Amino acid sequence: MTEELVKQDSITTVREFFAALEVNASGEALDLLHPDIVWKNTSLPDVRGIRRVGGMLRGLSRGWIGFAVDMHHIAADGDIVLTDRTDYLRVGPVRVGFWVAGTFELRDGRIILWHDHFSWGNFLRGTVVGLWRAARTRG
Known part of the structure; x- marks a missing residue:
């Protein structure tokens, strides 16, 4: 497989992963993860293994919880994919x-490391805006 095909396959895998999360298809998302997956988030404990990561992702499938993403940029160098998103x-x-x-x-076409970096300040701002919008639409 050429380097360009590996890059495209890696990008496709990550895009499919997020698409599955958006439609609450945690089973499909889990199929794209390596059994030894490690999920890292800024300043939070690592989540290791398909069972634990799967439990977290299945939690997003509850009716009162949801997830969506706007992918701004995505690039790959072989089996490494970088995303810039909301x-x-x-x-x-x-x-x-x-x-x-x-x-x-990615390893063997499946995501083995998912490492997200975010700003707690930006998350707090998003929370305040979300609360304000929810309160405004209720009244």
């Missing part, structure tokens, strides 16, 4: 949008 977490009527830079490493 993630949206919804809890009930509150939708929190915040910027995330992600690094994904």
